[in-house]
Amino acid sequence: MATKILTEHVNVPGIETFDVYRKQGGYTALEKALKTMTPEAVVEEVKKAGVRGRGGAGFPMGMKWSFLAKPEGVPRYLVCNADESEPGTFKDHYLMKNLPHLLIEGMIISSFALGANKSFIYVRGELMYVIRILEKAIAEAKAKGFLGKNILGSGYDLELVVQPGGGAYICGEETALLESLEGKRGNPRNKPPFPAVKGLYQCPTVVNNVESIATTPWIMNNGGDAYAAIGIGRSTGTKLISASGHINKPGVYEIELGVPVEDFLYADEWCGGIRPGHKFKALVAGGSSVPILPANLALKLENGDKRLMTYESLSEGGFKTGTMLGSGGFIVFDETSCIVRNTWNFSRFYHHESCGQCSPCREGTGWMEKVLHRIEYGHGHQRDVDLLVDVASKIEGNTICPLGDAAAWPVASAIRHFRDEFLWHITNPQEATQPGAVYRGEMALV
Amino acid sequence: MNMITEATKPTIQFTPERLERAKQSIADYPEGKQKSALLPLLHILQEQEGWTSPEGMDYVASLLDIEPIEVYEVASFYTMYHLNPVGKHVIEYCRTGPCCLMGGEEVYAHLKQRLGIDTGQTTVDGQFTIKEVECLAACGMGPVFQIREQYYMHLTNDRVDEIIDELSK
Numbered sequence: 087m088a089t090k091i092l093t094e095h096v097n098v099p100g101i102e103t104f105d106v107y108r109k110q111g112g113y114t115a116l117e118k119a120l121k122t123m124t125p126e127a128v129v130e131e132v133k134k135a136g137v138r139g140r141g142g143a144g145f146p147m148g149m150k151w152s153f154l155a156k157p158e159g160v161p162r163y164l165v166c167n168a169d170e171s172e173p174g175t176f177k178d179h180y181l182m183k184n185l186p187h188l189l190i191e192g193m194i195i196s197s198f199a200l201g202a203n204k205s206f207i208y209v210r211g212e213l214m215y216v217i218r219i220l221e222k223a224i225a226e227a228k229a230k231g232f233l234g235k236n237i238l239g240s241g242y243d244l245e246l247v248v249q250p251g252g253g254a255y256i257c258g259e260e261t262a263l264l265e266s267l268e269g270k271r272g273n274p275r276n277k278p279p280f281p282a283v284k285g286l287y288q289c290p291t292v293v294n295n296v297e298s299i300a301t302t303p304w305i306m307n308n309g310g311d312a313y314a315a316i317g318i319g320r321s322t323g324t325k326l327i328s329a330s331g332h333i334n335k336p337g338v339y340e341i342e343l344g345v346p347v348e349d350f351l352y353a354d355e356w357c358g359g360i361r362p363g364h365k366f367k368a369l370v371a372g373g374s375s376v377p378i379l380p381a382n383l384a385l386k387l388e389n390g391d392k393r394l395m396t397y398e399s400l401s402e403g404g405f406k407t408g409t410m411l412g413s414g415g416f417i418v419f420d421e422t423s424c425i426v427r428n429t430w431n432f433s434r435f436y437h438h439e440s441c442g443q444c445s446p447c448r449e450g451t452g453w454m455e456k457v458l459h460r461i462e463y464g465h466g467h468q469r470d471v472d473l474l475v476d477v478a479s480k481i482e483g484n485t486i487c488p489l490g491d492a493a494a495w496p497v498a499s500a501i502r503h504f505r506d507e508f509l510w511h512i513t514n515p516q517e518a519t520q521p522g523a524v525y526r527g528e529m530a531l532v
Numbered sequence: 533m534n535m536i537t538e539a540t541k542p543t544i545q546f547t548p549e550r551l552e553r554a555k556q557s558i559a560d561y562p563e564g565k566q567k568s569a570l571l572p573l574l575h576i577l578q579e580q581e582g583w584t585s586p587e588g589m590d591y592v593a594s595l596l597d598i599e600p601i602e603v604y605e606v607a608s609f610y611t612m613y614h615l616n617p618v619g620k621h622v623i624e625y626c627r628t629g630p631c632c633l634m635g636g637e638e639v640y641a642h643l644k645q646r647l648g649i650d651t652g653q654t655t656v657d658g659q660f661t662i663k664e665v666e667c668l669a670a671c672g673m674g675p676v677f678q679i680r681e682q683y684y685m686h687l688t689n690d691r692v693d694e695i696i697d698e699l700s701k
């Protein structure tokens with residue numbers, strides 16, 4: 087049986103209530119941390135666990151915590167990033183809706199570790215119904231003495247505030263999120279200074295993803311070493327994967343890092359294979375921002391070994407033949423999918439969501455969308471394919487925040503692996519623009 | 533607090549229950565950081581008025597003791613705030629990749645045909661507005677749209693008809 091660190095009790099009826107969560111062992115980790123551990127010891131366990139940020143960047147959480155500046159007399163903040171807007175990703179939605187108390191317990195433990203007395207959960211505004219679930223759970227926890235003043239008689243005080251966003255992907259970027267939390271437009275800040283030094287209200291701040299924070303109760307109960315024993319190498323623990331697209335069983339799955347991509351895609355316990363009668367064409371393994379891979383490269387490394395669901399294995403081969411784990415948004419494409427249309431769709435997303443501060447991103451995303459639109463609608467030129475590669479390369483690395491890169495990679499990778507499909511659209515516009523027309527030329531379907 | 537004179541007295545006010553929620557929200561943030569409550573207050577405004585009207589935004593500015601322009605520039609940055617009046621039911625469908633893979637484009641075309649309006653328009657009876665939005669974080673349940681706080685998932689043409697029939701009653 088695979089270890090479930092986050093979702094073991096997800097199917098227990100009433101688990102969203104305090105009483106049922108408590109009966110399943112909830113809040114014992116908090117009791118242990120507050121009554122028997124120092125904040126430094128909590129940080130130490132998280133460091134030992136080696137848990138890496140689950141919001142997409144994969145930065146080690148314990149290390150981030152240890153960077154937090156601690157000037158005398160200045161408040162420190164913990165902000166939970168629940169903006170979840172990366173296309174293909176819906177795990178935080180699932181976690182918060184089903185297990186609100188797990189996040190709240192994790193927030194209290196993490197806030198205690200960081201010495202924060204007011205912490206925020208920034209939830210995308212579209213999830214207002216989830217915000218109400220969280221607020222109810224917070225009220226319950228407060229009524230039981232797990233939040234508020236002098237929690238469990240430990241002398242530690244904490245208020246938890248849930249803030250709704252207003253609808254903007256860019257507010258998932260941590261400094262844009264902090265701006266938004268201050269009641270401003272979500273324009274990312276220049277770094278440095280990093281949030282660990284100057285974050286919310288110019289005070290030292292840690293921003294972590296929902297799933298990252300939700301690992302802390304298990305780590306307190308079982309120890310960092312036990313967490314690190316799960317997974318492979320530097321990919322420790324479990325990961326929630328949001329599976330969507332042309333598979334038999336879309337949904338959110340908690341896997342031990344290290345499961346082969348092939349098993350995750352085909353085993354009944356997870357995706358259950360490609361929908362009947364169809365073949366596997368391509369995979370976006372970690373949310374729309376990561377490079378798309380053709381089926382053969384998604385399943386196997388260049389040397390023929392199985393590709394695994396780990397940070398390292400997914401990125402093996404660099405951008406030439408690899409991709410990234412990202413946020414774990416696993417989008418599966420069968421042979422009926424048009425890569426050109428999907429790439430245009432994604433580039434429209436990034437153009438729409440660019441905050442507009444940096445010209446390479448603001449202009450480049452619009453330009454890529456326009457060129458992809460004309461290729462998709464039968465007005466492409468031969469030179470457009472190289473033009474796209476050129477524009478993408480000029481955005482990459484030249485912007486304030488990583489949204490620019492996130493916009494460039496899907497385009498560059500689609501052309502890298504599916505160039506013939508783009509050229510087919512350009513040279514056969516009449517055929518390619520028929521309803522439902524899809525490139526059927528040579529490619530490795532599985 | 534801004535000086536509220538007869539000339540600047542807001543033409544819109546929150547209902548007592550909403551005013552209470554707005555005050556609680558302001559109290560959530562540290563002293564002097566009341567502007568942080570701007571996004572929550574704009575949601576309360578839209579919940580009451582159906583949209584973030586200029587009068588409403590001025591009122592929110594007065595509650596937060598900030599300049600109206602600080603409210604306008606924020607409201608216009610975020611996609612959830614309606615800067616123009618909308619219909620009674622605002623249908624916000626997800627146009628992003630994963631929903632389209634699941635047949636979203638056909639379903640949304642059916643929705644528009646059924647209501648006889650395009651994205652961004654409102655039916656003449658003022659009942660329905662259609663908006664297109666980006667990913668709603670429900671990709672495994674696509675195609676998806678949202679009406680107010682409710683998510684509608686696994687949409688098909690038949691399901692869309694059912695929902696519209698239900699809401700039209």
Ligand SMILES: Cc1cc2nc3c(=O)[nH]c(=O)nc-3n(C[C@H](O)[C@H](O)[C@H](O)COP(=O)(O)O)c2cc1C
Pocket residue numbers: 138139140141142143144145147167168169170171172255256257258259260261293294295296298299487488489492
């Ligand atoms: C454009 C953009 C969007 C992002 N969206 C999210 C998001 O929705 N949720 C999230 O946790 N992190 C998101 N991130 C990553 C955050 O900036 C940050 O790295 C993360 O919240 C840190 O938490 P973690 O270390 O626990 O992953 C985004 C980054 C970028 C550049």
Ligand code: SF4
Pocket residue numbers: 256273274439440441442443444445447448485486487488489490
């Ligand atoms: S890269 Fe794009 S989204 Fe990020 S700050 Fe620059 S313009 Fe804004």
